[in-house]
Structure formats: C-alpha cells, structure tokens
Amino acid sequence: MTMKEMPVRRPLPVGVSDYQDACTHYYYVDKTLLIRDLLDERAKVSLFTRPRRFGKTLNMDMLRIFFEKNDSDTSVYFKDKKIWFCGSFYREHQGKYPVIFLSFKDVKYASWEETYQALRKLITLEFRRHGELLSSTLLSSYEKEDFSRLATETASEIDYQMSLRTLTLLLHKHHGTAPLVIIDEYDTPIQQGHMNGFYDRVIGFMRNLFSGGLKDNPHLSYGFLTGILRVAKESIFSGLNNLKINSILDERYSEYFGFTSEEVRAMAEYYRASDKYQELCDWYDGYRFGNTDIFNPWSVIGYFNNNCRPKAFWQSTGNNDIIREVLALATPDIMERLELLMKGGSFVTHIDTGVIYPQIQKEPSSVYSFLLVAGYLKAVNADQPYGEDYMCEVALPNKEISFVYSKEILSQMEAVIPRSEAIAIQEAIYKVDIQALQKALENFLLQTISFHDAANETFYHGLILGMCAIMDNSYRITSNREAGEGRFDIQMLPLNKKLPGILIELKAGKNCSEAQLKALAQTALQQITDRSYTADFSAENLTSAIKMGIAFSGKRTRIAAEQINLV
Known part of the structure; x- marks a missing residue:
C-alpha cells in the first residue's frame, strides 16, 4: 500500500469530554447502550460512583445530547451508534426532554466562600442556558422574576439551594415535558470541604440542592448523577427513596465506565499495536466493576498517544489527597497490609461502598473502602453477606497504581529521607557505581533506622516501600519470592533492561561489633550467590545485576555489594 493509500486514522480523544466532538472527530468507544439500559430500568434517579477519569463526564454529556430538545437535529450523532439499532422505543426518546446539566468537576477551592461562589456561578450559567424561559408566555411574572434573580447572581443562598426545584418547575411548565437533571462529579466540592475544613457547610448546601431537585419532585423525568463516593450516611440524599445507586461492585452498567478488554483489543488493532495488548493489560487493566474486567480509559488513551510507551498517566490527572491522607493516618496494621499489596499480595477486608470522608479519621479500617x-x-472477588456492605479480597490493579502508591509513599517519607538521598541512590544505580551506591544507601538506611528507632519488622517494611518509592517508575519490586534454590528478601526488576537488576538480602544481629557487622553483610551477599537468586534476571535477559547484603545491628548498618555481568 502506498503512502497515498494509507488510511487516515482518527486522532485520540486526549482530555475530550464533549460527546459531539468526541464521536465526530476522534476515536470513540461506543457507550451508547447505557441509554438503553437506563430506559429499561426506569430508575427515577441514578447515581454512578466510579474513580476519576473513567469516562463519567463524557457519558453524562452523551446523555444530555441524546435526550435534550434542541433547535438542531442531534440524532445525527447517534444514527451510526449501537443505541440507534435497538428499536423505535429508544429512538423516540431522542431530543424530547429539556435538560439541566451541571458539572462540579472543577469546583476545587480552599474555602467555602470560593466554593459557594463557584457553585453559584455554575447554577447561574445553567439558568442562562435556558434563556427561552424569559420570553415564555406560559410563565407568570413572579416566576420570571425568580428566574431573573438566579440568572443574574442576585438571589440569596437559600434561592440557590432551591434552584434545581425552581428550574425543573419552570422548564416543565414551559415545555410541557418534565426535564432531566444531570449532575456530574457531584462530590468534588464535598471532598474539597473535607480536605479544607468546610465539610459541614458544603454538605448543608448540597443536601438542600439535591433534595429540592430530586426528592419527590413532580417536575422531574429522570435524574443522573456521577461521583467517586456516594456520600450517603450523612443524609445528603435524605429521604430520597427513588435513588438507585450503582457502585463499582454492582453488575448493572459495569461495562459503561472504562474500557472492556474487547474495546481495548479493537483499539490496539485500529492503531496497529495488537502486539502491545499484554503490556496494556499489565499496566492499565485489573479493575473489576461488577462482573466486568475494566481498563483505565484515560491511561489506555495516553499509552497510544505516547507511541505505546507505558507511563503512570492517571497519576498526573489530579491530586492523590485520599491516599495521602491514608498514609498520614496509617496504623502499623495498615502499613503492613500496604506492604503486602506492594509485593503483589491481597487480603480480605470489609468494604462499605457508602463510606464518607470523615470516616477516614474516625475509623482507620475504612481506608480500604x-x-x-x-x-x-481492585476487588478480586466480593461477597455481600449482610446489608449493603461487602467482604472483598482486594489487591492493587496494575503497575500504574503500584507507581502511584510509590510516589505518594515517597512524598510521605520526605521528612525522613531527603530527596537528595533518593537522587543519589538513583544516580549510583544508573551509573552502576557500587561505591557510590553503598555510601548513598548507608546514609538512607541510617536515617530510616533512626526514624523507626529499631531495626525490626516495621523497619523492613519501611525499607521495602522506601525503595519502591525511591526507584519511582524504573523498577518493579518483589519480596520474599522463590528464586533459584531459596527465597530472596528483595528483588528489584528493571523495566528498562539496560538497567541492572538488584537483589538484596537482609541480616540482623544484636550488639554486633564493627567487624561482626561487616562479616554479617558478607554472609548475606554470599547467600545470594550460593542460592542462585539471580536466576530470574537471566531469564529476563538482563545484562547485569547488583547483589547487596545489608546487615543491621541496632541503629547501625553495613552493606556488602558486588556487580556481576549476566552475558
């Protein structure tokens, strides 16, 4: 095929959340059957809880374009999509409803005053989008006055709390059809309130806003909301008995947020990268929503856009305040379990999908929820033995999330381990400078031992996680795994085969002299050789490896190291 005959492939929708734009100009993964399932279920109000960047905003905009009455023919955006071939019943709903659409995804402010100003502005702009109400012959002068106050930011806070109720009534009266209410990322301001000390203020506002618009409202056809948490226990949806919650553990709608394996395979084939499918699985698969295996869509798109070079794309899409707070408040038991996760393990824990932000401080065990x-x-498997809560076996989904943990753990440890020490270790490894590496690691370990006050199991945990963090995106860390003729303590497998593999054996003694400590480090080093722990490195076709024996006694440490060639 000549260059002239090469097919032009659509660009990737990096950061595109506008449905019309996405399906017209970019590679679009068809999620329109979400519309079919919503109309089949006919839940009055539906809440979808999913992680950030899993397609919530794009799906909500798709619903808006499909259902909203419009002067132009918006059916053109659906005639080649799956929903259009489902039958006339579904097509008859296209373009038939007035729609109220609010997205709170960018309401991220440090004070209630700024947050309220942003919420008020968003509501005002939505009122202005329905400017046809000002000239309506079906509304009274009083109703138009109410509309004008809310459209010009001259209304009171109570008026804004009741604004959804007001706008649904006016739209129903004018159009003769009760509107849809779509609220995207409803809990973003609530998370900001939790992190910045105005949680009660924002909860009070949201409770009244949602109750007015969604609870027992005769002027509502359907309501659709998205968020990360469902924020139910403090009654933000007080008395809303028509709310259908769809969490990540529910089977219904499980395939509509994120990419399925079939969708990723098709995308890889489209971009001539079918041979990269396993790498995509390793990095971005691993989520399980209901009974469906799901890939992180943001990261899959980023991967193809980065010439199929893997990175932790999701990490840079927003702050990781939740995991940061978890680490800051973690008990020894939680830290031990985090270590298990970092080693590729899993554990069973109680999961409450209705967890709320204040619980993270009051109930440490809620961190897993x-x-x-x-x-x-990810939920490896889930059982619902009682009520609405679950018992789940949980694990890290993929390599990308391992690096998110590593990055945040490093930020938590910076008060203990200066960034300069981390850089010195990285530089020594990249240059394969054994003497510099011994010196940098000893400095690192001496500070860490001092912080933990003893070379005990808690310290070993800190060492493993600290090494994970320091090596950032360069190594995959495993611990206590079988290799050769035994079980190594720590293995660092490089993602870039030009870097050396690293094996660490740990030994601890009591009241050791300097000579005894050095001998103990040499014993640890010799064990790596005697038991052929580097066998995995040869199988991975690495060219070199660094073996390290690390000995501890109280707050002192010594390292014996050796570089070997594997080819």
Whole structure:
C-alpha cells in the first residue's frame, strides 16, 4: 500500500469530554447502550460512583445530547451508534426532554466562600442556558422574576439551594415535558470541604440542592448523577427513596465506565499495536466493576498517544489527597497490609461502598473502602453477606497504581529521607557505581533506622516501600519470592533492561561489633550467590545485576555489594 493509500486514522480523544466532538472527530468507544439500559430500568434517579477519569463526564454529556430538545437535529450523532439499532422505543426518546446539566468537576477551592461562589456561578450559567424561559408566555411574572434573580447572581443562598426545584418547575411548565437533571462529579466540592475544613457547610448546601431537585419532585423525568463516593450516611440524599445507586461492585452498567478488554483489543488493532495488548493489560487493566474486567480509559488513551510507551498517566490527572491522607493516618496494621499489596499480595477486608470522608479519621479500617471506590484497589472477588456492605479480597490493579502508591509513599517519607538521598541512590544505580551506591544507601538506611528507632519488622517494611518509592517508575519490586534454590528478601526488576537488576538480602544481629557487622553483610551477599537468586534476571535477559547484603545491628548498618555481568 502506498503512502497515498494509507488510511487516515482518527486522532485520540486526549482530555475530550464533549460527546459531539468526541464521536465526530476522534476515536470513540461506543457507550451508547447505557441509554438503553437506563430506559429499561426506569430508575427515577441514578447515581454512578466510579474513580476519576473513567469516562463519567463524557457519558453524562452523551446523555444530555441524546435526550435534550434542541433547535438542531442531534440524532445525527447517534444514527451510526449501537443505541440507534435497538428499536423505535429508544429512538423516540431522542431530543424530547429539556435538560439541566451541571458539572462540579472543577469546583476545587480552599474555602467555602470560593466554593459557594463557584457553585453559584455554575447554577447561574445553567439558568442562562435556558434563556427561552424569559420570553415564555406560559410563565407568570413572579416566576420570571425568580428566574431573573438566579440568572443574574442576585438571589440569596437559600434561592440557590432551591434552584434545581425552581428550574425543573419552570422548564416543565414551559415545555410541557418534565426535564432531566444531570449532575456530574457531584462530590468534588464535598471532598474539597473535607480536605479544607468546610465539610459541614458544603454538605448543608448540597443536601438542600439535591433534595429540592430530586426528592419527590413532580417536575422531574429522570435524574443522573456521577461521583467517586456516594456520600450517603450523612443524609445528603435524605429521604430520597427513588435513588438507585450503582457502585463499582454492582453488575448493572459495569461495562459503561472504562474500557472492556474487547474495546481495548479493537483499539490496539485500529492503531496497529495488537502486539502491545499484554503490556496494556499489565499496566492499565485489573479493575473489576461488577462482573466486568475494566481498563483505565484515560491511561489506555495516553499509552497510544505516547507511541505505546507505558507511563503512570492517571497519576498526573489530579491530586492523590485520599491516599495521602491514608498514609498520614496509617496504623502499623495498615502499613503492613500496604506492604503486602506492594509485593503483589491481597487480603480480605470489609468494604462499605457508602463510606464518607470523615470516616477516614474516625475509623482507620475504612481506608480500604476509600481506596477501592477511588480506584487505588481492585476487588478480586466480593461477597455481600449482610446489608449493603461487602467482604472483598482486594489487591492493587496494575503497575500504574503500584507507581502511584510509590510516589505518594515517597512524598510521605520526605521528612525522613531527603530527596537528595533518593537522587543519589538513583544516580549510583544508573551509573552502576557500587561505591557510590553503598555510601548513598548507608546514609538512607541510617536515617530510616533512626526514624523507626529499631531495626525490626516495621523497619523492613519501611525499607521495602522506601525503595519502591525511591526507584519511582524504573523498577518493579518483589519480596520474599522463590528464586533459584531459596527465597530472596528483595528483588528489584528493571523495566528498562539496560538497567541492572538488584537483589538484596537482609541480616540482623544484636550488639554486633564493627567487624561482626561487616562479616554479617558478607554472609548475606554470599547467600545470594550460593542460592542462585539471580536466576530470574537471566531469564529476563538482563545484562547485569547488583547483589547487596545489608546487615543491621541496632541503629547501625553495613552493606556488602558486588556487580556481576549476566552475558
């Protein structure tokens, strides 16, 4: 095929959340059957809780374009999509409803005053989008006055709390059809309130806003909301008995947020990267919503856009305040479990999908519920033995999330381990400078031992996680795995085969002299050789490796190291 005959491939929708733009100009993964399922279920109000960047905003905009009455023919955006071939019943709903659409995804402010100003502005702009109400012959002068105050930011806070109720009534009266209310990322201002000390203020505002618009409202056809958490226990949806919650553990709608394996395979084939499918799985698969295996869509798109070079794309899409707070408040038991996760392990824990932000401080065990619903854990399997809560086996989803943990753990340890020490270790490894590496590691370990006050199991945990963090995106860390003729302590497998593999054996003694400590480090080093722990490195076709024996005694440490060639 000549260059002239080469097919032109659509660009990737990096950061595109406008449905019309996405399906017209970019590669679009068809999620329109979400519309079919919503109309089949006919839940009055539906809440979808999913991690950030899993397609919530794009899907909500798709619903808006499909259902909203418009002067132009918007059916053109659906005639080649799956929903159009489902039958006339579904097509008859296209373009038939007035729609109220609010997205709170960018309401991220440090004070209630700024947050309220942003919420008021968003509501005002939505009123202005329905300017046809000002000239309506079906509305009274009083109703038009109410509309004008809310459209010109001259209304009171109570008026804004009741604004959804007001706008649904006016739209119903004018159009003769009750509107849809779509609220995207409803809990973003609530998370900001939790992090910045105005949680009660924002909860009070949201409770009244949603109750007015969604609870027992005769002027509402359907309501659709998205968020990360469902924020139910403090009654933000007080008395809303028509609310259908769809969490990541529910089977219904499980395939509509994120990419399925079939969708990723098709995308890889389209961009001539079918041979990269396994790498995509390793890095961005691993989520399980209901009964569906799901890839992180943001990261899959980023991967193809980065010439199929893997990175932790999701990490840079927003702050990781939730995991940061988890680490800051973690008990020894939680830290031990985080170590298990970093080593590729899993554990069973209680999961409450209705977890709320204040619980993270009052109930340390709630951290796993937060991490699961926010996308930092996956449910390997889930059982619902009682009520609405689950018992889940949880693990890290993929390599990308491992690096998110590493990055945040490093930021937590910076008060203990200066960034300069981390850089010195990285530089020594990249240059394969054994003497510089010994010196940098000893400095690192001496500071860490001092912080933990003893070379015990808690310290070993800190060492493993600290090494994970320091090596950032360069190594995959495993611990206590079988290799050769035994079980190594720590293995660092480079993602770039030009870097050396690293094996670490740990030994601890009591009241050792300097000579005894050095001998203990040499014993640890010799064990790596005697038991052929580097066998995995040869199988991975690495060219070199660094073996390190690390000995501890109280707050002192010594390292014996050796570089070997594997080819």
